Amino acid sequence: MNGALAIAPILIPLIVAAIQVSLGIRFRRLRTSLSFLSCLALVAVAAMLMMSASSGEGTTLVYNLGDWPARFAIVLVVDRLSALMLLLTAVLALAVMPYALGRWQRMGPHFQPLVQLLLVGYNGAFLTGDLFNLFVFFEVLLAASYGLALHGSGARRVGAGLHYIAINLTASMLFLIGVGLIFGVTGTLNMAVLAHLIPGLTGTPRALMHAGAALLGLTFLIKAAVWPVGFWLPRTYSAAIPPVAALFAAMTKLGIYVILRLSLLLFGVDAGAASAHFGSDWLLWLGIITLAVGSIGMLGARELGKLAAYCVLVSSGTLLGAVALHSPGVTAGALAYLVISVLGIAAFFLLVGLVVPREVPEGTAQLEPYDPAVDALFAAEDERRVTSPSPVVILAVCFLACGLLLAGLPPLSGFLAKFALLAPMLGHGTGATLLFALTIAAGLCTMIAMARAGIQIFWADSDREFPRVEPGETVSVVSLLGICLVLTLVVAAPWNYLSATARQIHAPEHYIQAVMGQATGTRP
């Protein structure tokens, strides 16, 4: 397999975005078709990369930009984990694309190029093999996300966007300080070379390395919206338009991805007694607290968008806690949970946009407080004729499916993912047991909150005016849920891939060898 394919996921959306920006705002149809082509190409490339990465247990594809040796050059690394994340993002973008075709992309001039740039940022961050480029791609991702979060304008979005940008600019500064510390100690930012050097560090350099890594970790915890640095998320996500919020669903998972990658690569078992599992206790407890905060937030949410945003917090907390356990079995389950929760939450954000009446200008769906007096009113109406126009039936079924997926109940794949996550978790200490219990409790909270919202939307208020649903919007929601359904029926191949992924990232010597081999070895 040619290593140059590894750079395609960055180049394709970058070139498409450049063309779209230079086309201006006139050729809307051409710009939209270009976006579709780009997403299709990304799915194809990601699938090819995935196939080449999964051809053997330790296959890692390394591409040196400009063909410089890896110690000096910028490297792109494709292993099973990055290929998985690439495919997930590409599929998510392709599925969300039809949704934005109608009214949503018309709310501002540059929706399509911004989405492409967002994909550049995602793909670059998944592929890059050194810390500074991780920073650069994070900034590309964030710059595009600022534009998308503000898409549609309005006081609510600008207010939320202001906080979002300020917090992320501060986080970027922390990132740079961390990168600076690590470079000052080791003289390199290449992840594989770092992993090679860390066991040899002692005394002050080791302490500085830990400080740098902690600052980097803090940055990614901010991105993953972990308590206590995640309060920006519910406001920003619920203010953004639904397709944007759906695309952002993968952003918190990018934070989790980087934490997973770096903690296993830099602070795995091989890092020496003083550095092995550095910070993993903190990550576990922060994950547990985030999970609890997310569950409480979900029960207290008065707004459908906020409910979806707290689902993101719950999944972040669960994943962070699971990642911190450093066990291949739990990691494989966590990856399954990651895939399902990204797809499920994205579908939920899209659905939220469909049940909000169009008349509400700022796009908020309110949930009313429970009032027992209202129940008596409905008792008399139980005999009334029920009319169910078909789009509403589709929406209701999709809502039910979302609820089952997010709460992790059978028969959909949410249950399988949660089972795969929970089954190997016991026997890793008190923290893991607490995480286990809280994950199950969070499922219950999700079910209560979703049932309450569903009853209010679809049953309680029979005169509710649903906005006209455009075909593209239904296609998006149904295809996202359809993927989850397929993952319920076809389990063996994805699960084998995920277990192999977990084994691969828990044995970082393959990764280090693949990159370092390029560093010292022959140039073709």
Added chain:
Amino acid sequence: MEAVLAIAIGALAGSGVWLLLRPRTFQVIIGLTLISYAVNLFIFSIGGLRVGADPVLGAATDPSRYSDPLPQALVLTAIVIGFATTALFLVVLLTSRGLAGNDHVDGEDGTP
């Protein structure tokens, strides 16, 4: 020289953090700018401080006589990115001022 630079970075970062926590958007953006100056100086200094050392290897091959060029490349990238994002933040700040009618970070002033 290290002490002077360290004090400068500390002063910039400290004032930046203080301004960042203020309630007015203008103070926030000045705070962010000060912090980014501090961070840029910090990155610049991680290669070690030298006076009069050449940045690029010449005929002599003793690397200890040269300053490390990589932090300079890193800091350039960081400056460019920081500059662009700050400019974007400025636009959002002005929009927020226009929409909310005041310059409070939450869009609502305590005073009517």
